[in-house]
Amino acid sequence: MSAVLDATNLYRFYHAGGEETLALQGVSLNVDAGEMVAVVGPSGSGKSTLLACLAGLDDPDGGMVRVVGQRITRTGEPVRAVLRSRHIGVLLQGHNLIDHLTVRDNIVLAQTIRGRAKQPPAGEILAQLGIAELASAMPGTLSGGEVARAGLAVALANGPELLLADEPTGELDETSERTVIDLLTDLTGAGTAVLVVTHSDAVAAAAGRVVVLRDGRIEP
Numbered sequence: 001m002s003a004v005l006d007a008t009n010l011y012r013f014y015h016a017g018g019e020e021t022l023a024l025q026g027v028s029l030n031v032d033a034g035e036m037v038a039v040v041g042p043s044g045s046g047k048s049t050l051l052a053c054l055a056g057l058d059d060p061d062g063g064m065v066r067v068v069g070q071r072i073t074r075t076g077e078p079v080r081a082v083l084r085s086r087h088i089g090v091l092l093q094g095h096n097l098i099d100h101l102t103v104r105d106n107i108v109l110a111q112t113i114r115g116r117a118k119q120p121p122a123g124e125i126l127a128q129l130g131i132a133e134l135a136s137a138m139p140g141t142l143s144g145g146e147v148a149r150a151g152l153a154v155a156l157a158n159g160p161e162l163l164l165a166d167e168p169t170g171e172l173d174e175t176s177e178r179t180v181i182d183l184l185t186d187l188t189g190a191g192t193a194v195l196v197v198t199h200s201d202a203v204a205a206a207a208g209r210v211v212v213l214r215d216g217r218i219e220p
Protein backbone atom coordinates (compact mmCIF):
# COMPACT_ATOMS: atom_id res chain seq x y z
CA MET A 1 0.00 0.00 0.00
CA SER A 2 1.43 3.41 -0.92
CA ALA A 3 1.50 6.21 1.66
CA VAL A 4 -1.26 8.83 1.59
CA LEU A 5 1.43 11.44 2.23
CA ASP A 6 4.93 10.90 0.90
CA ALA A 7 7.48 13.69 1.36
CA THR A 8 11.08 13.26 0.24
CA ASN A 9 14.14 15.39 0.97
CA LEU A 10 12.36 18.73 1.45
CA TYR A 11 14.40 21.94 1.52
CA ARG A 12 13.06 25.44 2.16
CA PHE A 13 15.20 28.57 2.38
CA TYR A 14 14.04 32.03 3.36
CA HIS A 15 15.95 35.18 2.42
CA ALA A 16 15.15 38.18 4.57
CA GLY A 17 17.24 41.28 5.32
CA GLY A 18 20.38 39.81 3.71
CA GLU A 19 20.11 36.71 5.91
CA GLU A 20 19.34 33.19 4.77
CA THR A 21 17.34 30.86 7.02
CA LEU A 22 17.40 27.15 6.29
CA ALA A 23 13.90 26.33 7.51
CA LEU A 24 13.86 22.76 6.14
CA GLN A 25 17.03 20.80 5.44
CA GLY A 26 16.30 17.43 3.86
CA VAL A 27 13.07 16.39 5.59
CA SER A 28 11.49 13.10 4.50
CA LEU A 29 8.39 11.56 6.00
CA ASN A 30 5.41 9.35 5.13
CA VAL A 31 1.96 9.02 6.63
CA ASP A 32 -0.14 5.96 5.81
CA ALA A 33 -3.90 5.64 5.77
CA GLY A 34 -5.19 5.26 9.33
CA GLU A 35 -1.96 6.57 10.84
CA MET A 36 -1.52 9.65 13.05
CA VAL A 37 1.90 11.27 13.07
CA ALA A 38 2.77 14.12 15.45
CA VAL A 39 5.46 16.63 14.49
CA VAL A 40 7.03 18.25 17.55
CA GLY A 41 10.02 20.52 18.05
CA PRO A 42 11.08 23.86 19.48
CA SER A 43 9.78 27.17 18.19
CA GLY A 44 11.42 28.03 14.88
CA SER A 45 12.38 24.42 14.09
CA GLY A 46 10.39 24.49 10.83
CA LYS A 47 7.08 22.83 11.78
CA SER A 48 4.74 25.38 10.18
CA THR A 49 6.98 25.63 7.11
CA LEU A 50 6.83 21.84 6.76
CA LEU A 51 3.05 21.77 7.10
CA ALA A 52 2.65 24.51 4.46
CA CYS A 53 4.85 22.55 2.03
CA LEU A 54 2.94 19.32 2.69
CA ALA A 55 -0.39 21.09 2.14
CA GLY A 56 0.74 22.65 -1.14
CA LEU A 57 0.31 26.11 0.37
CA ASP A 58 4.02 26.71 -0.18
CA ASP A 59 6.41 25.18 -2.71
CA PRO A 60 9.68 23.88 -1.22
CA ASP A 61 12.98 24.86 -2.87
CA GLY A 62 13.93 21.20 -3.13
CA GLY A 63 12.38 17.77 -2.70
CA MET A 64 9.02 16.31 -3.56
CA VAL A 65 5.63 15.84 -1.89
CA ARG A 66 3.07 13.32 -3.14
CA VAL A 67 -0.49 13.13 -1.80
CA VAL A 68 -2.53 10.03 -2.70
CA GLY A 69 0.24 9.24 -5.19
CA GLN A 70 0.03 12.58 -7.00
CA ARG A 71 2.79 15.19 -7.01
CA ILE A 72 1.76 18.43 -5.30
CA THR A 73 5.19 20.13 -5.52
CA ARG A 74 6.27 21.98 -8.71
CA THR A 75 2.89 21.67 -10.32
CA GLY A 76 1.54 25.22 -10.29
CA GLU A 77 -1.20 26.59 -8.11
CA PRO A 78 -4.20 25.27 -10.12
CA VAL A 79 -3.08 21.65 -9.74
CA ARG A 80 -2.17 22.19 -6.08
CA ALA A 81 -5.57 23.76 -5.44
CA VAL A 82 -7.37 20.78 -6.97
CA LEU A 83 -5.35 18.30 -4.91
CA ARG A 84 -5.99 20.34 -1.77
CA SER A 85 -9.69 20.62 -2.40
CA ARG A 86 -10.19 16.95 -3.24
CA HIS A 87 -7.85 15.10 -0.92
CA ILE A 88 -6.53 17.30 1.91
CA GLY A 89 -8.13 18.89 4.94
CA VAL A 90 -6.07 21.71 6.41
CA LEU A 91 -6.53 23.15 9.88
CA LEU A 92 -4.22 26.10 10.42
CA GLN A 93 -3.49 27.95 13.65
CA GLY A 94 -6.33 30.17 14.79
CA HIS A 95 -9.57 28.95 13.31
CA ASN A 96 -10.89 28.54 9.82
CA LEU A 97 -14.45 29.78 10.34
CA ILE A 98 -16.12 32.74 8.68
CA ASP A 99 -17.70 34.76 11.48
CA HIS A 100 -20.90 35.89 9.76
CA LEU A 101 -21.94 32.38 8.64
CA THR A 102 -23.49 29.68 10.82
CA VAL A 103 -21.44 26.57 11.54
CA ARG A 104 -23.47 24.61 8.97
CA ASP A 105 -23.04 27.31 6.30
CA ASN A 106 -19.29 27.35 6.94
CA ILE A 107 -19.21 23.66 6.06
CA VAL A 108 -21.51 24.06 3.06
CA LEU A 109 -19.38 26.94 1.76
CA ALA A 110 -16.21 24.86 2.12
CA GLN A 111 -17.91 22.04 0.22
CA THR A 112 -19.13 24.37 -2.53
CA ILE A 113 -15.64 25.81 -3.01
CA ARG A 114 -14.03 22.39 -3.04
CA GLY A 115 -16.60 20.93 -5.43
CA ARG A 116 -15.73 17.31 -4.80
CA ALA A 117 -18.41 15.00 -6.21
CA LYS A 118 -19.11 12.94 -3.10
CA GLN A 119 -19.00 14.94 0.11
CA PRO A 120 -20.55 13.92 3.42
CA PRO A 121 -23.68 15.91 4.37
CA ALA A 122 -22.87 18.80 6.75
CA GLY A 123 -25.19 17.34 9.40
CA GLU A 124 -23.31 14.04 9.28
CA ILE A 125 -19.93 15.75 9.80
CA LEU A 126 -21.30 17.76 12.72
CA ALA A 127 -22.84 14.66 14.29
CA GLN A 128 -19.54 12.79 13.91
CA LEU A 129 -17.79 15.60 15.79
CA GLY A 130 -20.49 15.66 18.48
CA ILE A 131 -21.70 19.19 17.66
CA ALA A 132 -24.90 18.53 15.68
CA GLU A 133 -26.74 20.96 17.96
CA LEU A 134 -24.41 23.78 16.92
CA ALA A 135 -25.40 23.72 13.23
CA SER A 136 -27.28 27.03 13.43
CA ALA A 137 -24.87 28.71 15.86
CA MET A 138 -22.70 31.67 14.84
CA PRO A 139 -18.94 31.14 15.46
CA GLY A 140 -18.77 34.13 17.83
CA THR A 141 -21.10 32.37 20.29
CA LEU A 142 -19.01 29.19 20.60
CA SER A 143 -16.63 28.15 23.36
CA GLY A 144 -12.96 27.45 22.56
CA GLY A 145 -13.56 23.71 22.42
CA GLU A 146 -16.60 24.15 20.17
CA VAL A 147 -14.62 26.44 17.83
CA ALA A 148 -11.91 23.79 17.60
CA ARG A 149 -14.46 21.14 16.67
CA ALA A 150 -16.28 23.40 14.20
CA GLY A 151 -12.91 24.29 12.59
CA LEU A 152 -12.17 20.60 12.30
CA ALA A 153 -15.60 20.10 10.70
CA VAL A 154 -14.70 22.64 8.00
CA ALA A 155 -11.32 20.94 7.44
CA LEU A 156 -13.16 17.63 7.04
CA ALA A 157 -15.92 19.03 4.82
CA ASN A 158 -14.50 17.39 1.69
CA GLY A 159 -14.06 13.96 3.31
CA PRO A 160 -10.26 14.17 2.87
CA GLU A 161 -7.88 11.20 2.85
CA LEU A 162 -5.29 13.41 4.60
CA LEU A 163 -5.77 15.86 7.48
CA LEU A 164 -2.96 18.32 8.21
CA ALA A 165 -3.46 20.25 11.45
CA ASP A 166 -1.27 22.97 12.98
CA GLU A 167 -1.70 23.12 16.78
CA PRO A 168 -5.33 21.93 16.81
CA THR A 169 -5.44 22.06 20.62
CA GLY A 170 -3.27 25.17 21.02
CA GLU A 171 -5.51 27.23 23.27
CA LEU A 172 -7.83 24.59 24.71
CA ASP A 173 -8.39 23.46 28.27
CA GLU A 174 -7.73 19.84 29.16
CA THR A 175 -11.31 18.64 28.57
CA SER A 176 -11.59 20.24 25.14
CA GLU A 177 -8.13 18.99 24.24
CA ARG A 178 -9.20 15.45 25.12
CA THR A 179 -12.28 15.82 22.90
CA VAL A 180 -10.14 16.90 19.92
CA ILE A 181 -7.66 14.08 20.55
CA ASP A 182 -10.54 11.57 20.60
CA LEU A 183 -11.82 13.02 17.31
CA LEU A 184 -8.39 12.67 15.70
CA THR A 185 -8.17 9.11 16.97
CA ASP A 186 -11.64 8.33 15.55
CA LEU A 187 -10.57 9.77 12.18
CA THR A 188 -7.52 7.55 11.98
CA GLY A 189 -9.71 4.62 13.01
CA ALA A 190 -11.87 5.41 9.97
CA GLY A 191 -8.79 5.32 7.72
CA THR A 192 -7.81 9.00 7.45
CA ALA A 193 -4.09 9.81 7.48
CA VAL A 194 -3.45 12.54 10.07
CA LEU A 195 -0.38 14.71 10.52
CA VAL A 196 -0.52 17.09 13.43
CA VAL A 197 1.97 19.77 14.44
CA THR A 198 1.78 20.15 18.20
CA HIS A 199 3.41 21.35 21.40
CA SER A 200 1.04 19.17 23.44
CA ASP A 201 2.38 16.07 25.18
CA ALA A 202 -1.15 14.62 25.24
CA VAL A 203 -1.56 14.95 21.46
CA ALA A 204 1.90 13.48 20.86
CA ALA A 205 1.06 10.58 23.19
CA ALA A 206 -2.05 9.81 21.13
CA ALA A 207 -0.08 9.67 17.88
CA GLY A 208 1.17 6.38 16.49
CA ARG A 209 4.48 8.03 15.66
CA VAL A 210 6.23 11.19 16.83
CA VAL A 211 8.68 13.03 14.58
CA VAL A 212 11.02 15.56 16.22
CA LEU A 213 12.08 18.51 14.09
CA ARG A 214 15.13 20.53 15.11
CA ASP A 215 16.76 23.24 12.98
CA GLY A 216 14.84 22.01 9.94
CA ARG A 217 15.96 18.40 10.27
CA ILE A 218 14.22 15.31 11.63
CA GLU A 219 16.07 13.94 14.64
CA PRO A 220 17.18 10.36 14.10
Ligand SMILES: Nc1ncnc2c1ncn2[C@@H]1O[C@H](COP(=O)(O)OP(=O)(O)OP(=O)(O)O)[C@@H](O)[C@H]1O
Nearest residue numbers: 014015016021023042043044045046047048049050
Ligand atom coordinates in the same frame (compact mmCIF):
# COMPACT_ATOMS: atom_id res chain seq x y z
N1 LIG B 1 8.21 34.02 5.64
C1 LIG B 1 9.36 33.87 6.26
N2 LIG B 1 10.42 34.68 5.98
C2 LIG B 1 11.62 34.52 6.60
N3 LIG B 1 11.85 33.56 7.54
C3 LIG B 1 10.85 32.74 7.86
C4 LIG B 1 9.54 32.85 7.26
N4 LIG B 1 8.73 31.88 7.78
C5 LIG B 1 9.49 31.22 8.68
N5 LIG B 1 10.75 31.73 8.73
C6 LIG B 1 11.87 31.22 9.56
O1 LIG B 1 11.99 29.84 9.29
C7 LIG B 1 12.26 29.11 10.50
C8 LIG B 1 11.18 28.08 10.74
O2 LIG B 1 9.94 28.76 11.04
P1 LIG B 1 8.58 27.98 11.34
O3 LIG B 1 7.52 29.00 11.52
O4 LIG B 1 8.38 26.95 10.29
O5 LIG B 1 8.92 27.27 12.73
P2 LIG B 1 7.93 26.55 13.76
O6 LIG B 1 8.65 25.34 14.25
O7 LIG B 1 6.60 26.37 13.14
O8 LIG B 1 7.82 27.62 14.93
P3 LIG B 1 6.61 27.86 16.01
O9 LIG B 1 6.54 26.62 16.85
O10 LIG B 1 7.09 29.07 16.77
O11 LIG B 1 5.36 28.14 15.20
C9 LIG B 1 12.36 30.16 11.60
O12 LIG B 1 13.73 30.49 11.77
C10 LIG B 1 11.58 31.33 11.05
O13 LIG B 1 12.06 32.56 11.58
